[in-house]
Amino acid sequence: MTTTQQMKTPVAKRKGKSKFAVLALIFLSVVINYMDRTxxxxxxxxxxxxxxLTKVQMGIIFSAFAWTYSIMQIPGGMLVDSVRIRILYPVILVAWSLATIVQGMVSSLAAVVGCRMAIGFFEAPSYPANNKIVTQWFGEHERAGAIAVYTSGQFIGLAFLMPVLAIIQQWFGWRGLFFISGGIGILWAGVWYLLYRDPVVDDEMHDTPDDALPTSSANAAEQAQQVPVTAHTQATASWSNIKIAFSSRKLWGIYIGQFCLGGTLIFFLTWFPTYLAEYRGLSELTTGFVASIPFLAAFFGVLLSGFVSDWLVRKGVSNEVARKAPIILGLLLSSSVIFANYVESTQWVTFFLSVTFFGNGLASINWVFVSLIAPKHMVGLVGGCFNFIGGLSAVTVPIAIGYLAKDGDFRPALVLVAALALIGLCSYIFLVGKVEQIQLPNLAVDSDSPSSDPSVKNQSEAAGGAQ
Structure with missing residues (x-):
């Protein structure tokens, strides 16, 4: 074994440990993110x-978070492509946590709405940042698993937090609930800054840390696509690229799919406890524990989807099967929420809602399509557009449910959630089509790169023409 080979082995081991430590940081950040949302x-x-407040007014409060969250997705994606994640993440964490604390001090509808808008504003760059971190640290063949792990934070975290938050509220009141939630976020911002390192030269250390080395499990082609801060990523911050991001049928397929997937998720994140307490007649503490069961189902769904999907890719199965099949199956299962309208017992209601959210979990690896389909210099921007359209469901669905359930009947609301799931299913089948990266024919191509092959060039031209 050569000296170089001897040096590579411990470095690769350190790198492997580093990327999973980074994944743990993202996971816990997602838990805190969703705690402050829900x-x-x-x-x-x-x-x-x-x-x-009336149900319609509560619908407005539930929706207010998404007004700014959606609007800021595209600027947030640009920000992610321009600012170091180590700096950006703790700043937005502190900002939305302070807004959460202030939320516990207000006493009017307008003030609550304003606080929810502030939380949405500052949380907007978080998921584009999560996706960029995973794109930088993990190879394509393991990326869905990584996305599944951090996405599971929104489910497993809330599965355990729902009863905990209910107990905190019983002890300290709803104002104390917001004070404690916000305080946790501020503490976590400090932990993030101390522990995270961007996979580039660290300015403070004036050296490239072990964390910055390419992933040991990624092949050379994947490593070449993971170079973080380059001229390609800087090119994303232009309005001409926004036009590209909104002119592709494939991208619109995943945008619409994200909107419909978000329709199911936002029901569980907003109206679900009210549905259990008021329409199904459960007590406050019982609601907290029953509400945790569908979140556990979603947690297992997203992990199953992510790791099975990556396993299929490693076995050479096409992206159409390995990546799309879990999403299509998940959206189909999500439509089973409609059956909760035809049962009376708490056990059967919990079963169908758990199947629904399990399906939502299966489909939640859809972030992998951002890095698979977006032009590689536009991952942050397309991630922002993707989350912008998805965020619109959080703007419209809570208000729509507020109107549909204003007389106390939630059955029309569940019909709406089921219909959205079926529309999302059709979007992935008919609009996304073949899963392949969009190639822009006007970008320069290196003579040594794989895309200089004539057959690949023809595919690029076809993709460009389709836009």
Whole structure:
């Protein structure tokens, strides 16, 4: 064994440990992110009683987060492509955590709406940042698994947090719930800054840390696609590229799919506890524990989907099967929410809602399509557009459910959620088509690169023409 080979082995081991440590940081950040999004759903009934709010007004409060969250997705994606993640992440964490704390001090509808808008504004870059981190640290053949792990944070975290948040509210009231949630986020921002390193030269250390080395499990072609801060990523911050991001049929397929997937998710993140408490007549603490069961189902769904999908890719199965099949199956299962309208017992309601959210979990690896389909210099921007369209479901669906359930009947709302799941299924089948990266014919091509092959050039031209 040569000296070079002897040096590579421990470096590769350190790198392997580093990327999984990074994944753990993202996972915990997602848990905190969703805690601050959804604590409002736990507190909803108490806030409604205290501030004398109607269901339509509560729908507006549930929706307010997404007004700014959606609008800021594209600027947030640009920001992710321009600012070091080590700096950006703790800044936005502190900002949305402070807004969460202030939320516990207000006493009017307008003030609550304003706080929810502030939380959405500062959380907007978080998921484009998560996707960029995974794209930089993990090879394509293991990326869906990585995405599944951090996405599972929104499910497993809430599965355990729902009853905990309910207990905190019982002890400290709904205002205390927001104070404690916000304080946790501020503490975590400091931990993130101390532990995370960008996979580039660290300015403070004036050296390339072990964390910056290419993933040991990625092949050379994948490593070449993972170079983080380059002229390609800087090119994303232009309005001409925004036009590209909104002119591709494939990208619109995943955008619409994300909107429909978000329709199911936002029901569980906002109205679900109210549905259990008011329509199904469960107590506050019982609601907290019953609500955790579908979140556990979603957790297992997303992990199963991610790791099976990556395993199929490693076995040479096409992306159409390995990546699309879990999403299509998941969206089909999500439509089973409609069956909850035809059962009475809490056990059967919990079963169908768990199947629904398990399906939502299966489909939640859809972020992998951003890196698979987007032009490689536009991953951050396309991620922002993807989450912008998805965020619109969080703008519209809570208000729509508020109107549909204003008389206390949630059955029309469940019909809406089921219909969205079926529309998303059709979007992935008929709009996304073959899973392949969009090639822009006007980009320069190196003579040594694989895309200089005439057959690949023809595919690029065809993809460009299709836009």
């Amino acid at each position: 604590n409002i759903s736990v507190a909803a009934q108490a806030i409604s009683d205290d501030l004398e």
